[in-house]
Amino acid sequence: MLQPKIKPPVVIAIDGTSASGKSTNSKLVAKALGFVHVDTGAMYRTLAWYCLKQHVDVQDAKAVAALCRRWKTTLKCADGNAYLVVDGYYPAKEIRTAEVSAAVPHVAAVPKVREWMKKAQRECIKFGSLVMEGRDIGTNVFPETDFKYYLDAKLEERSRRRAADGIRENLAARDQRDSQRAVAPLMIPLGAKVINNSQMTSEQTSGMILADIKKRKAERDKAQGRSQKAEVR
Ligand code: DC
Numbered sequence: 001m002l003q004p005k006i007k008p009p010v011v012i013a014i015d016g017t018s019a020s021g022k023s024t025n026s027k028l029v030a031k032a033l034g035f036v037h038v039d040t041g042a043m044y045r046t047l048a049w050y051c052l053k054q055h056v057d058v059q060d061a062k063a064v065a066a067l068c069r070r071w072k073t074t075l076k077c078a079d080g081n082a083y084l085v086v087d088g089y090y091p092a093k094e095i096r097t098a099e100v101s102a103a104v105p106h107v108a109a110v111p112k113v114r115e116w117m118k119k120a121q122r123e124c125i126k127f128g129s130l131v132m133e134g135r136d137i138g139t140n141v142f143p144e145t146d147f148k149y150y151l152d153a154k155l156e157e158r159s160r161r162r163a164a165d166g167i168r169e170n171l172a173a174r175d176q177r178d179s180q181r182a183v184a185p186l187m188i189p190l191g192a193k194v195i196n197n198s199q200m201t202s203e204q205t206s207g208m209i210l211a212d213i214k215k216r217k218a219e220r221d222k223a224q225g226r227s228q229k230a231e232v233r
Pocket of ligand 1: 018040041042044045104105108133134135136137174178
């Protein structure tokens with residue numbers, strides 16, 4: 001009997017600098033495609049928040065790694081978003097404070113933490129096709145995906161966007177820490193489409209990503225069709 005073809009889940013990787021529009025655009029793309037949205041920065045922020053709550057010094061890599069080994073978490077998926085719940089609680093508001101923003105790059109630089117996060121992030125595929133945003137999705141978490149995007153915008157524009165959200169932050173310092181850490185630093189993934197959206201609306205940015213996904217998917221389907229034909233011969 002002919003087995004029905006089950007399509008494997010697809011991952012759209014959206015990486016980029018802080019305040020480059022990753023969240024807004026990932027959510028728009030996920031909604032348009034009916035995929036699950038995963039904000040991996042929120043996962044790192046959740047650990048940073050938990051360190052502060054447990055009075056663990058975020059600059060002490062060993063202590064952070066030890067806490068990450070023993071914290072009690074589950075991956076949840078609700079309303080099209082996948083996220084980490086710790087001790088049965090998702091600290092949605094708490095992870096957006098200035099204190100957590102200052103702590104998170106230290107936590108994100110710990111190799112054992114990155115290993116733990118990569119495993120949890122890859123596990124999200126159990127929820128179906130994903131739009132995953134972060135700093136190392138195309139380079140490290142799902143390097144095998146054909147759909148990689150890298151967003152950026154001028155520093156003044158990104159600072160203006162953060163300020164409009166009521167957040168004052170030294171974005172240049174955070175980007176520098178994220179780009180210069182030893183493990184999985186922020187960089188443009190090989191084969192990624194780079195979009196500088198300084199002068200673009202989120203509709204234009206997400207529209208450009210969606211059009212590119214369509215194009216890459218058609219190219220991939222064509223290549224797969226060719227190799228299947230070759231196998232039959
Ligand atoms: O996207 P964000 O500002 O919420 O990310 C919070 C921090 O986590 C930021 O300093 C970069 C880091 N991060 C990371 O190192 N790798 C990811 N995949 C996502 C975020």
